[in-house]
Amino acid sequence: MKKVYLIWLAIHIAVWGVAFYEFPSSINERQLAATSLFFVILFILPLFKERTMVLTLLFCTQTILTILVFYPADNLLNPYLLFIHALLLAEAVFYLPRWKSLIVVVFQSGSSIYLLSEASLTTTQLIWSSLFYMMLISALYHYQSVHKREKETQQKNDALLNEYRKMKRQLVTEEEQARQDERMLIGHEIHDSVGHKLTALIMQFEVFRLHAENKDKEKIADLKQLAEQSLEETRRAVKSFKQTEVGGLQGVIRLIRKLEMESFMKISFSVKHGAFAAPLTGEQSFAIYRAVQEALTNIMKHSTSREAHVMFESPGGSIFRFEVFNIAPSHPFFQEGYGLKAMRTRLEKVGGSLEIDHNERHFVVRGSIRLVERRGSYD
Template sequence: MFSYWLWLLLNLSIWLLGLHFFNEEILGMTGRLFGTALYFVLFFILPLFLAKPKIVSTLFFTQAIIAMFTFFPDMDGNFNPYFILVLSLLIGEGFYRLRFVLSLLLGVICTAGLSFTTFHMGLAPSMQAFIVIYMFILLIAMTFYKKITDHNQDLEARYEALLSEYRNVKRRVFSEEEETRQEERMLIAHEIHDSVGHKLSALIIQLEAFRLKVFEQDQEQVRFLKELASESLEETRRAVKSLKVNETGGLPGVLRLIRKLEMESLLRIHFSVKHGAFSAHLTGEQSFVIYRSVQEALTNVMKHSSAREAEISFEAPGGGIFRFEVNNPVTDDSKFTEGFGLTEMRNRLQKLGGNLDTYKTGEMFTVQGYLKIGYGGLE
């Protein structure tokens, strides 16, 4: 936004100085003032069509023609040097906005118009040579600028693609490690259940059978051994059950579910974890509500935005509350109305001592939510 206002200030300053150079009466400058007004009308509406290259190209070419007619001197007038600066700014913006071929064509048209004006005025050969050399150097400089800019954009796109692929591989490796770890836990649990558990069960049966055969004074000792074996079997069952549990609580569990959603929905998600979010002690219910809230926000991304990407940040400042925020770029100015999903998520967060807020700006749609750690439910 700052660059836009700076560019507008440069154009206004040069055009005002250029009009002042003519030193004509207001009535005699009607055509020039009309051309100036039309030029800046196109200047202001041009940002509205940046996504449509053909319209942008047409506007630039029209601006060039308007500038040539506006600054074209009368037969008895002097050559306006600010005309060179006006065309220079127009060429610079053209190389910034347009593709290389179109920007070069714009530069050639502006150069041809300026050359025709200088020859029409009959300027000194040295001045004509200076203007031609200046425009030639300007076009070469703009060409190098365009090539370097396109090369940098290509490198940036490749970097983003490699970074995205690296993140996908990293997440896939993490998921595979978790799956391998879980398979090992299940294997150990089955081994314990099949070997130790069965042997303890057999031992209890044998002790019960032995108790029926021993004398009365030994039955108390056998009963104690049977109870000890039963307690060992129960502890073994609890250990097997804990090994079979496949639930990851806290933020790691939420991230795992979001990564799965990312792969299923073909979204590109950038994560940011701050201020103790990983160490926050979240209950299973809290983790589930956070995931469902983020999922609902991402669903709105897929419904209302053409950009298939989002930024998600988590933080737990002070350890008392857990916050999350989902941002995604928007390209339309339509008014956003909350649906049933976001309203339901707000109600769930409020039951856990939190809340949910949504707001939309000209460039970003944001969903923010928080809940109190340890509020509601059992720790």
């Protein structure tokens, strides 16, 4: 809206400048006052863009002011009046619905007829002026009809797009639910079959150990311990099947896929310097996932650009870094909101930190987490 208004303003200034330059005589007080009021109305038009009746009255007032400015002096009519009237008609057709713009057209036509009748014009000049107004009004109403059809088409496209997004969200939800149901089914199967059989095996080992000779008891105890470890690992696997949130790299990849389908974001994802092999704990992995999720959500809600780049790296294996980069200017009065503060707090709890870098060209969220090296024991 701001850009369109500035274009209208620039055209008005150019046309009025040439019109005053071509004035046959000096400008009197009446013309200067009417011109000033005309531009005052022009400057306040954006304040009433949603109130079409007020806009209609303002356009009609501007028409009256053109009569006061361009009333034929010495029976000579300024030819640039036609361009100023064309601008007023174009603005009325652009901003107003059809029947209200028709009021401005009728009012404008009446003022034009009055000015043309007061000037000493030849028959040819009257014919050309009449043709100019007729062709102008016809062209503007044709534009309004085309613009109305385009607007209706755009509204239908927006409705279809919203419906498409709803279907995509429903598809993703149903897919996630089906995946979760499958995971739960597999978890129950493991728990009911493998878990119960391992429990029975442990009990049999214990009974066998009680009745075995002393030389075999130590070996049986080792076998029982191995079975108990297998049972514990089975329980952990079943527990992981019941989790609904997936963090780390896998969760970020699923998040990117979801945003690209639902929000039409263009996201590039790169992994550098051993990020896949980084020894992240479950809590650290989930904190990274949440941080990237919050950063991408902020880009989707606040950025003028729909593109983002996500990068993971773990140089040397002692630190894990991530970066979410968006090529778009940040707000000059940017302040960290609740989401970024919560992201910083979550990373600090797992030994990490958060950095925000923003200027007139980009907005970057960087995070890092110190890694604890995991050493395995070998017997």
